[in-house]
Amino acid sequence: MLEIDCSRGEGGGQTVRTSVAMAAITGQATHLTRIRENRPTNGLSKQHCTAVEAVAQMTGSQIIGNELGSQELTIIPGDFEESDIMMDIGSAGSITLVLQAMMLAAKNHKNPVKIDLIGGTNVMWAPPIDSYNQILFPLMSRMGIDAELNIVQRGFYPEGGGRVTVNMQPIGKIKPLNMYDLGELKEIRGVCFSQNLPDWITDQMIEGCLSVFNDTEVNIEIEKIGEGISRGGGISLVAEYDNGSMLGSNVLTSRSHPAKQAGMDVANDLLQVMESGATMDIHTADQILPYLSMADGDSAFSVSRISRHLLSQMDTLETFIDVKFGVERKENVYNITVSPGESA
Numbered sequence: 116m117l118e119i120d121c122s123r124g125e126g127g128g129q130t131v132r133t134s135v136a137m138a139a140i141t142g143q144a145t146h147l148t149r150i151r152e153n154r155p156t157n158g159l160s161k162q163h164c165t166a167v168e169a170v171a172q173m174t175g176s177q178i179i180g181n182e183l184g185s186q187e188l189t190i191i192p193g194d195f196e197e198s199d200i201m202m203d204i205g206s207a208g209s210i211t212l213v214l215q216a217m218m219l220a221a222k223n224h225k226n227p228v229k230i231d232l233i234g235g236t237n238v239m240w241a242p243p244i245d246s247y248n249q250i251l252f253p254l255m256s257r258m259g260i261d262a263e264l265n266i267v268q269r270g271f272y273p274e275g276g277g278r279v280t281v282n283m284q285p286i287g288k289i290k291p292l293n294m295y296d297l298g299e300l301k302e303i304r305g306v307c308f309s310q311n312l313p314d315w316i317t318d319q320m321i322e323g324c325l326s327v328f329n330d331t332e333v334n335i336e337i338e339k340i341g342e343g344i345s346r347g348g349g350i351s352l353v354a355e356y357d358n359g360s361m362l363g364s365n366v367l368t369s370r371s372h373p374a375k376q377a378g379m380d381v382a383n384d385l386l387q388v389m390e391s392g393a394t395m396d397i398h399t400a401d402q403i404l405p406y407l408s409m410a411d412g413d414s415a416f417s418v419s420r421i422s423r424h425l426l427s428q429m430d431t432l433e434t435f436i437d438v439k440f441g442v443e444r445k446e447n448v449y450n451i452t453v454s455p456g457e458s459a
Contacts, residue, residue: 116189119434122149124427128163131188132212133405133428135167136219137435138190139174147188158184162208162234166216173197173220173228198226204234207275207345209241214281218262219405221283228283235270236277237308237349242398243365244269244279245306245351250361250399257359258290258406269310269340271347271367291412291453292403294394298358303333303385307378309348310340316374320350323378327386348374350381360394391419391447400451404428407453408438417448 117138121130131150138145151157159167159182167181167188175195180188204213210232221228236244242251244266252262261284270277307324309317321335335350349367356362364385368377388396395403395416401424407414418425421442429440437456442449 117143117145117434119145119147119431120149121147122152124430125153125423127151127154128160128212129401129424129427130431131159131163132166132216133219133431134435135170135188135190136216137405137432139170139176139192139220140222141435142192143435144192145190147190148186150186150188152186158186159188160208161204161206162212165202165204165208165234166213169200169202169213169217170220172200173217173224196224196226198224199229201231202233204232204275207235207238207270207272209238210234210236210270210277210279211242211244211247214247214279215402218281218283222286222409225285227285230281230283231278232281233270233276233278235272235275236266236279237269237347237367238272239367242402243349243351244277245308246353246363246365246398249305249351249353250363250396251402253361254292254399254403255406258292258410259288260286260406268343269308269345269347270343271310271345274345276344289406289410291410291414292407292416293414294358294360294416296358297356297360297392297394299356300389301355301357303328303331303352303354304335305333305350305352306336306338307348307350308338308340310343311346312348314339316348316368319374320348320368320378323375324350324352324382325378327379327382350378352381352385354385354389358394361399362388362393362396363399364388364396388419393417393419393448397422397425401425401428404453405432408432408436408455410453410455413455414453415451417450419448421449
């Protein structure tokens, strides 16, 4: 049985999500200890429990210790295939983080997978649901992974109530990605969304965003929703280049983060990544790394900085499969190489 100390690296839920999914698809019984020991609240949260339960249902795996606050978890992989899963996180827990584990766990499924999740679509400390349609799914499509996502309802902290559906086709051979340079900028686009908020908040977010880009054309779709049990707003941006690279940035507005300033911040964050020369933003790198690790060939990309999440992903993936990662600092970026072995 594999023994994984979850306090290593970033020490959060990333190791749990990746380990549960990788244990299921590789068939390796796994024991996780010291879960989220480096967080103010130790152990599993609702979001983590939902992800673990979903993977168990999808793959017929037996799970020991999947309870709120648990700091140990044992995964005994099964050989069952469930392809229609509906889960309610029961809070504003991140839908995107639960999806990370579920989509990865679908790696060996021979039938299309339908996922229906209720929770938070746009919450702090998690990728916004918009980035999946803007960046992650297009990159996965280039790798031969066919997934479609529909935002049925947005959900914000603390009530949640968002709903998302995902349809995934069976994953066959995964194509590698090689993104050595950005090439020419094609466009900057995004979505500014608000739910149960006054119109002026959306207007100020867009005004702040556009003021930073000056004469650069930015196409921002406006989405105003007057229903749902929660309220919130934000912007999710993407810069697309002619070599296929897509860099993202996102922000949420709140009482402590005024709308105009939020718009300025999301624009400045994107410009900073663009100016670094990186071919992938760090949040996308975290999410796509498991698929690159099982690709049919070597991959390469660059990031503006090395996050602890990314290092933890590398460490976890090397525990489960034969893959090697290379990291080389060059000027303002870190060049990352992913070299799967034959067993991947």
